[in-house]
Amino acid sequence: MKFTRREDERLLTGRGRYVDDIDVPGQVHIRFVRSQVAHGRIRKIDVSDARALPGVYGVWTGPEIIDHVQPLGPSKADGGVFEDPLFAVLGPDAGFIRHAQRPILAVDIVRYVGEPIVAIAASDPYVAEDAVSLVDVSIDDLPPLSDPFAALADDAVRLYDWPDNVCLDLEVSTGDVDAVFSRAPHVTRRQLHSARVSCSPLEGRGVLAVPDVVGGGITVYSSTQIPHMVRDAIAEAIELPQRRLRVVAPDVGGGFGAKAIPYPEELFVPWVALTLGRPVKWIEDRYEHFVSAIGSRDQIHDIEIALDHDGTILGVRDHFVSDVGAFSPLGVVQPYNTAAHLAGCYRVPNLKIRMTSVVTNKPPLSPYRGAGRPEAVFAMERIIDIACREHGFEPAEMRCRNAITADEIPYSVGIPYRDGRPIVYDSGDFAACLEQALEIAEIVSDPVPDRGRPVGFGIACYVEGTGIGPFESAEIEMLEDGTAVVATGACSQGQSHETVFARIAADTLGLSEDRVMLAGGDTGASSFGWGTLASRSAVVAGSAIRQASENIVQQVAEELSRLWEVSPDDLVFADNEVAVIGTPAMSMSWSEVIGLFSPKRGRSDATRNGLSASAHFVPETVTFANGAHVVKVAVDTDTGQVEILDYVVVHDCGPLLDEEVVDGQIQGGVAQGIGAALFEDLAFDVDAQPLNPNFIDYIIPSGSEVPDVRIEHFETRSPRNPLGIKGVGEAGTIPVPAAVLNAIDHALRDRGVEVVRTPATPKMITTLLAKGRPS
Amino acid sequence: MNSSADSPTRLDVEMVVNGEPVRRAIEARTLLIDFLRTELGLTGTHNGCSYGVCGACTVLVNGVAARSCIALAAQLDGATIETIESVSHTERGQEILETFSRCRGLQCGFCTPGVVMTLVELDRRIETPNRDEIEDSIDGHLCRCTGYAGIKEAVDQTLGRVGR
Known part of the structure; x- marks a missing residue:
């Protein structure tokens, strides 16, 4: 059989290895008793019946493990490592951040429905579930916080030992915004809300911890995007030396941010395995994913825009509140991403953004694909459309007037990025990209109805800082048979790393792709690694692999130029051999080349330790991708249903490493954006009880709801990495809610409808139509 | 999955799975997906929601696509099952x-x-x-x-x- 991606053969024939597919003799299974109330004080936990059930190997409560498994502090994953530099740049008056410790199992207080209280290990998942039903937990209710504004009230119950429920309050600005607003000819202000959503990869989280047969160490298989950070977190939590711990991300069934932080369960399962001396497995079920994996978005913006007489943007002022739930493991990342991307593709000389994150009794919140950027683009691109309508500007023309052009690059936005470095757009032509999208979409200001349904166009543009540091690793080991093993800290959850990364190494080394094997996501294969998140892997891991491959080439060139007495520049690496250009007699296969470096040759030369190289790509800062989306919708005014008639994306991620992989990322990203725009709303009642924690009531799009996106590439090279590329993993998702809701408003332009909250459900649209005026 | 010590009711089931006859004594409550994955080691069939919505667990039962996460293996005594493998x-x-x-x-x-x-x-x-x-x-x-x-x-x- 012939397969396009190297991943495909095993994944298509049922031989993929996701964590639950790995079984180890003697393994036991963990299930958790989770809180059914959002806020309360634990009065009593009775586990005696559960302990007595045959087949149960262990039952643990929070107080019993608190001395053995340390609570989770703020994560260093993604942006945590940049928090200090960012605050240093912003200065002491910019604001503050507070971090809560997250217990592994609740102690005394529960703070969200779904928080783990008791853990049970049993011979099989069925018995573990039986035991869960035998645990009796008594909880005295405390007042639940289900709304961030209620949580800000002076008399609101405090979730932590803080003066209020604010865990982040920060302001960032450039120019003189207040002065501009006091004299601007046109000002428009709205409250705009991006609803809470769930990442919902089709495979939930899962952990299998296997004690080593000899040596006292442990191997942990986890469905994670960040195996190295999970290793570090486990080592810290259970005080295990890193050398005794190997963390592997096997095949992972989607991540999207849900698997980009270490979780309590991930630290607890290895401890149980060491305690019982048995392999221990925990597989998250779908309900648990909704209530205990992170949710995301959940921002309410109070945004205003000031325009000149001709529609030129004079300034933007925004204060947004994030409902981060009970814990915010990545603290500043999501809100600051929103701030850093708010100005987007446009010249905004005066900008002031205040971000306030509030703790409530919802499950924890952390970045999901887009990570604050969809929220930023939703606020900015919606306020632009609303302002255009209020003040009589054409949205497409107004955007083209304000979009940054190639001759303004490098363009300085005037505020720092979240790594503390100044935001300087390094490449692109945002105006030209937008114009191309408008042309392809054949946008018109007054589209004709489709089978009686009003039709509208929506536009949204975005920039995205991609390829963030601090670093990514690559280690290449050449084996004696002429093959290469490439290890990197980045790991795949469907992004085709085995195919694309192997190709980068193969192209540089002159090896055929089948002679390169990729080992991603295994701390046993590379000591250092950061992980796959934040649209970074192609940029930083790809660059590291390129650098390590070039290092190998250089070592070989030095050796062979000496041996053959030729210039290193005359060597050609191609077709699985190294040859002197124009001299067919002087060539050597890769396995012969590697033989030159083999310690088996018995020479005491210290360099003859085999042939390998390692590289750590450290970007100076992010590189900016950009793009424009134009969507055409029809709205059924009787039912409120929205049909997407056409979807156009013009995207600039630089030179394409693999066009079909890039297109797949964009198409899949747009699908998730359509979910957020039209369907997805992780809802809670006033008691902070989840209303739809399942795939029946929480609707993710199926095939009928997602059109085939028309994708065009606009390629400008990044100067910030050797491949000249910019990341693409999140891009497709970022502008979709803004574009779709802009299109709905445009379709209903004669009916006084203004949609200010995602998702634009049929019910919301019919309600707005009935009112016949802005909501 | 059948190591529970209080040995609940076990039932004998026979099926033809991917062309091979199989016979097992299983707990009455064993779901088809767990039977395939755990008893037979056919882990290509995945559990995405465990209530029949997402479709990841789809197998063919007597030639018809069916959700293995909401079927009891014991109900399918005598059936022919085909999986991704x-x-x-x-x-x-x-x-x-x-x-x-x-x-x-x-x-x-x-x-x-x-x-x-x-x-x-x-x-x-x-x-x-x-x-x-x-x-x-x-x-x-x-x-x-x-x-x-x-x-x-x-x-x-x-x-x-x-x-x-």
Whole structure:
């Protein structure tokens, strides 16, 4: 059989290895008793019946493990490592951040429905579930916080030992915004809300911890995007030396941010395995994913825009509140991403953004694909459309007037990025990209109805800082048979790393792709690694692999130029051999080349330790991708249903490493954006009880709801990495809610409808139509 | 999965799974998906929701696509089951898998076995493919990665373009 991606053969024939597919003799299974109330004080936990059930190997409560498994502090994953530099740049008056410790199992207080209280290990998942039903937990209710504004009230119950429920309050600005607003000819202000959503990869989280047969160490298989950070977190939590711990991300069934932080369960399962001396497995079920994996978005913006007489943007002022739930493991990342991307593709000389994150009794919140950027683009691109309508500007023309052009690059936005470095757009032509999208979409200001349904166009543009540091690793080991093993800290959850990364190494080394094997996501294969998140892997891991491959080439060139007495520049690496250009007699296969470096040759030369190289790509800062989306919708005014008639994306991620992989990322990203725009709303009642924690009531799009996106590439090279590329993993998702809701408003332009909250459900649209005026 | 010490009721079941006769004594409550994955080691069938919505667990029961996460194995005594592991056993199956790969119908691959089994069933069952039936069948599968374009293309190429 012939397969396009190297991943495909095993994944298509049922031989993929996701964590639950790995079984180890003697393994036991963990299930958790989770809180059914959002806020309360634990009065009593009775586990005696559960302990007595045959087949149960262990039952643990929070107080019993608190001395053995340390609570989770703020994560260093993604942006945590940049928090200090960012605050240093912003200065002491910019604001503050507070971090809560997250217990592994609740102690005394529960703070969200779904928080783990008791853990049970049993011979099989069925018995573990039986035991869960035998645990009796008594909880005295405390007042639940289900709304961030209620949580800000002076008399609101405090979730932590803080003066209020604010865990982040920060302001960032450039120019003189207040002065501009006091004299601007046109000002428009709205409250705009991006609803809470769930990442919902089709495979939930899962952990299998296997004690080593000899040596006292442990191997942990986890469905994670960040195996190295999970290793570090486990080592810290259970005080295990890193050398005794190997963390592997096997095949992972989607991540999207849900698997980009270490979780309590991930630290607890290895401890149980060491305690019982048995392999221990925990597989998250779908309900648990909704209530205990992170949710995301959940921002309410109070945004205003000031325009000149001709529609030129004079300034933007925004204060947004994030409902981060009970814990915010990545603290500043999501809100600051929103701030850093708010100005987007446009010249905004005066900008002031205040971000306030509030703790409530919802499950924890952390970045999901887009990570604050969809929220930023939703606020900015919606306020632009609303302002255009209020003040009589054409949205497409107004955007083209304000979009940054190639001759303004490098363009300085005037505020720092979240790594503390100044935001300087390094490449692109945002105006030209937008114009191309408008042309392809054949946008018109007054589209004709489709089978009686009003039709509208929506536009949204975005920039995205991609390829963030601090670093990514690559280690290449050449084996004696002429093959290469490439290890990197980045790991795949469907992004085709085995195919694309192997190709980068193969192209540089002159090896055929089948002679390169990729080992991603295994701390046993590379000591250092950061992980796959934040649209970074192609940029930083790809660059590291390129650098390590070039290092190998250089070592070989030095050796062979000496041996053959030729210039290193005359060597050609191609077709699985190294040859002197124009001299067919002087060539050597890769396995012969590697033989030159083999310690088996018995020479005491210290360099003859085999042939390998390692590289750590450290970007100076992010590189900016950009793009424009134009969507055409029809709205059924009787039912409120929205049909997407056409979807156009013009995207600039630089030179394409693999066009079909890039297109797949964009198409899949747009699908998730359509979910957020039209369907997805992780809802809670006033008691902070989840209303739809399942795939029946929480609707993710199926095939009928997602059109085939028309994708065009606009390629400008990044100067910030050797491949000249910019990341693409999140891009497709970022502008979709803004574009779709802009299109709905445009379709209903004669009916006084203004949609200010995602998702634009049929019910919301019919309600707005009935009112016949802005909501 | 049957190591529980209080030994609940066990039932004998016999099935033909991927062409092989199997016979096991199982707990009455054992779900088909767990029977396949745990008893038989056929881990290509995945559990995405455990209540029959996402479609990842789809297998063929007597030739008909069915959700293995909401079927009890004991109910299927005597049944013929086909899972993703069997698709490459036939030439037509191999063509379908290659088409899926060529059309980029998968990224992470977790939902993929279920979608493929539905496609295998449609490919066999429908003599004159009906667009609505095909759409309904594919809509029974949630995929969070691909945005469905590659899946639809693979379906079209397998079944012949049907009015898309």
